[in-house]
Amino acid sequence: MTYEGVVSSHVQSAGDRIAFIVLDGLGGLPDKPGGRTELESAVKPNLDRLAKGGQTGLIDPVAPGITPGSGPGHLGLFGYDPLTHIVGRGVLSALGVGFPLETIDLAARINFATLDAEGRIVDRRAGRIPTEECEGLVALLDGMEIPGVRVFVRAEKEHRAVVVFRGEGLEDALSDSDPQATGVPPEIVRAERPEAARAAEIANRFIDETRKRLAAETRANGVLLRGFARYRPLPTFRERYGLRAVALALYPMYRGLARLVGMEVLDVKGGASSLFEALVAHYNEYDFFFLHIKDPDKAGEDGNFAEKKKAIEAVDRLLPRLDDLPDKLVIVTGDHSTPAIMKSHSFHPVPFLMNGRLVRPDGTREFGESSSAAGSLGRFPAREILPLALAHAGRLKKFGA
């Protein structure tokens, strides 16, 4: 029997509710030698209070040393091994723009590119055209008619877009058309298994047609496709953990990742406070609340130490909204670190705190990277979070007699 198997087969439906609060990019680094991190230097009385009354540790969302993208980072938090559950680039792009994928959909990431008169790639990013220009180009391609297939094209940012082919039997064993090089023409999409022959034909037909529709463009007169991927939803939170789970997230990517594991997604508008309000308003309807806050990651990616600190402080001020909710387990962590001094996601393990009536307090005195390193949960893989959450919510039965 596997660990996952024991957890799934020992779930019981009654128990405390779980508020799973993800501060995107939470972990950080000091901005000067001997200094404190973004989290450690933030004024955060409520996080500190939760840590003091609870238990802390450091998580590796994927594995030690691995820098998680948003997809693998969240799958890790949700307890789906990111090394075995690979979400293809095309599907992640479609999730990222909030496209409502269906199980027959085949998605691919698009780069708008500049081709010369002979069809060779001059610029793989078409001079990084502005997003508005990308949206205009997408309108030229969306809804293209290919027999037996519906074609959806959506803009991401700048030169980036996504195409979704909806039709029966479109397999994703396809090579990229993007050669990841300039001075050569885009490649023909090839089926890497016989079953994908029709999908390859459709992808190539789409690419040919884009050349005609983009012929008048000077910069973005071609497309490069990569990361063909079928949409394959994962076993749901209900199936694996017996949880009625809901996502409270403002950004499409995270709403999409939540949908991938079968969470309901509430349509919340507004800032972070509206997420907390929605949690309170719907507290009796669900068992598990995935609340996602993007701001710390954004500030970290911008290299703005002070802004990241403020983003954490803003969440801290919202936490008391949960104080009066009965029978709850509160978890606060992140999907990866985004140290402002690195301006990027990083591999550093992420602070984790858990507070609830069955949590054994470990004497942590504040919530931070160093204090969490000394927390009683130690350094642990993210795949243990959900089992720990279920257990501390009183939702796992005894194993064996």
Add this chain to the structure above:
Amino acid sequence: MTYEGVVSSHVQSAGDRIAFIVLDGLGGLPDKPGGRTELESAVKPNLDRLAKGGQTGLIDPVAPGITPGSGPGHLGLFGYDPLTHIVGRGVLSALGVGFPLETIDLAARINFATLDAEGRIVDRRAGRIPTEECEGLVALLDGMEIPGVRVFVRAEKEHRAVVVFRGEGLEDALSDSDPQATGVPPEIVRAERPEAARAAEIANRFIDETRKRLAAETRANGVLLRGFARYRPLPTFRERYGLRAVALALYPMYRGLARLVGMEVLDVKGGASSLFEALVAHYNEYDFFFLHIKDPDKAGEDGNFAEKKKAIEAVDRLLPRLDDLPDKLVIVTGDHSTPAIMKSHSFHPVPFLMNGRLVRPDGTREFGESSSAAGSLGRFPAREILPLALAHAGRLKKFGA
């Protein structure tokens, strides 16, 4: 996808250089109840400084409770699971005497032994003859002529030697001739698979011929062979980690282990200081420097607590040689513990420190067993060292979007 697979496929060639300093047998035990270990009682301002500005933990080179030999210990440090990558005794012996193995070589460990008139084993170690006597016996056997095969025999220490058969198609599925008992004759070497039939024939022919050549000896008049093993180099550091790796080691065993994983080996003469000098002199030529210092292990094996402490202090005094090298990650650890009070390798996890610009300092105040146990890396398997090293050297790309 496996952890190792993600690491290999996300390596990038640029990044900080990695100085990987292995103090053989570093971990220890207090020499009296309530006392400090060899490392903890050493005066080691530079190790303490690196620990203070960095991160510490405790590694299990093989697995908890397992006492590593030099081979498994180093394979663990290098990120090759010692439980799946078994280096046969014969190959380890050949590496240990610095014999330049080739991929067609079949090696076996020899014991010189005393046989009685009926050919029964009287002493499996021939009275532990001195090494000089062993060298004389080896000269009688080396270069023995067997058609289609070259035979090399080299002395180790006392009654120990190694034989290498060089020829095409010599498989190593062979039983030992050493019955590990006295009062019985040596066994015939048997092929455990049909492909090894020729190798068995050659091994038995070698054994027969040694009886003739050693007939005049009183003590060492026979040989016992065990641990037949073909030389199989492992995937290289370049292949697995994208690293140009070099070994700076004075002892043949460690030079051989480094060669096994594709490291270049510099021909360094002198003491430990010459290793550090070589690192500085060749700093621009490689990405990864495996610097091996044997002295702490030797003192530990001798049961000399004070001498082991001094050996650590001697390395500490050399560390400032690295101070002016730019863009580096420094790692200091050991391949196993060798507590002086045990006079042997032990299973105790080994202190580990890492210091570099992307390392999140964890408040460690000195380098020692107890302080490392409280370090933010926690207790972790050695196979995570290289992924962590690559990550902290900025040499691993993001996994997933």
